[in-house]
Amino acid sequence: MLPRRPLAWPAWLLRGAPGAAGSWGRPVGPLARRGCCSAPGIPEVPLTRERYPVRRLPFSTVSEQDLAAFERIVPGGVITDPEALQAPNVDWLRTLRGCSKVLLRPRTSEEVSHILRHCHERNLAVNPQGGNTGMVGGSVPVFDEIILSTARMNRVLSFHSVSGILVCQAGCVLEELSRYVEERDFIMPLDLGAKGSCHIGGNVATNAGGLRFLRYGSLHGTVLGLEVVLANGTVLDCLTSLRKDNTGYDLKQLFIGSEGTLGIITAVSILCPPKPRAVNVAFLDAVDPEGKDHRGAEPGWLRVQVRPLPPRGAALRHRD
Numbered sequence: 001m002l003p004r005r006p007l008a009w010p011a012w013l014l015r016g017a018p019g020a021a022g023s024w025g026r027p028v029g030p031l032a033r034r035g036c037c038s039a040p041g042i043p044e045v046p047l048t049r050e051r052y053p054v055r056r057l058p059f060s061t062v063s064e065q066d067l068a069a070f071e072r073i074v075p076g077g078v079i080t081d082p083e084a085l086q087a088p089n090v091d092w093l094r095t096l097r098g099c100s101k102v103l104l105r106p107r108t109s110e111e112v113s114h115i116l117r118h119c120h121e122r123n124l125a126v127n128p129q130g131g132n133t134g135m136v137g138g139s140v141p142v143f144d145e146i147i148l149s150t151a152r153m154n155r156v157l158s159f160h161s162v163s164g165i166l167v168c169q170a171g172c173v174l175e176e177l178s179r180y181v182e183e184r185d186f187i188m189p190l191d192l193g194a195k196g197s198c199h200i201g202g203n204v205a206t207n208a209g210g211l212r213f214l215r216y217g218s219l220h221g222t223v224l225g226l227e228v229v230l231a232n233g234t235v236l237d238c239l240t241s242l243r244k245d246n247t248g249y250d251l252k253q254l255f256i257g258s259e260g261t262l263g264i265i266t267a268v269s270i271l272c273p274p275k276p277r278a279v280n281v282a283f284l285d286a287v288d289p290e291g292k293d294h295r296g297a298e299p300g301w302l303r304v305q306v307r308p309l310p311p312r313g314a315a316l317r318h319r320d
């Protein structure tokens, strides 16, 4: 466990080029490709285990036999190249760094199940990882945990063109799912800044909110089913795509927001709302009741004026 200490924003993120922060604090340019620790001018991220008083629990370390077993389970999906392991060891804010020496890239739930069964028997620690876009360091190892990436689990399993129910693997990138359902006149019930690289499984595991939360509700409502692999390799199949399923315990809810502590989400069934016919954008401007400039207004007296823009307003301006 990491101590609950606020993470300092790294100085380079707030500084100018190289790797200047975009308008939302997101790195632009070369840093958009995460984990480029050796890029010139960018300091190496300190190891989490050196920065914080954390203690490694008595897990085993990965042996040659383990690597051979993984290679049998996921042929071609065992990464041990230190160069390739740099990025997945560092979090998006570049404040935490693990020292994992193995990354596994399964394609199916069965492969995830075999990996976890092996790790369970061998007492090896595992760190699931989606798009590694999290802001709280939950997606990177603290020590030498095996990184289990969902990057190759990116298939859409089914989509129902009337109900809008999408069933897909956990490693589907949110933006690609958005494009997929929008071509079919639906939209994803969530949208967020990291959509170009975050995985739907990670969204569910972290109970992501995002821009559409107020309109379409939380993932506790829009996720209809999940397939999860438990720590010992048991596959829990709650992947229903029935909208009105009132049977028994609603186990899937436990895994929404569980951050990988209870199992690895391998597939998601999610309800997509129909695509809105129009999208209107309005300027919101805060003025006081006398119409004075917002800066002179007393807090509490502000009201919001909504001014639709002709012909099709196209900006949201936020003044204080």
Ligand SMILES: *[C@@H]1O[C@H](CO)[C@@H](O)[C@H](O)[C@H]1NC(C)=O
Pocket: 230, 232, 233, 234
């Ligand atoms: C795996 O773990 C689950 C949950 O703890 C348990 O119910 C199940 O019996 C375990 N399976 C095996 C094969 O040990």
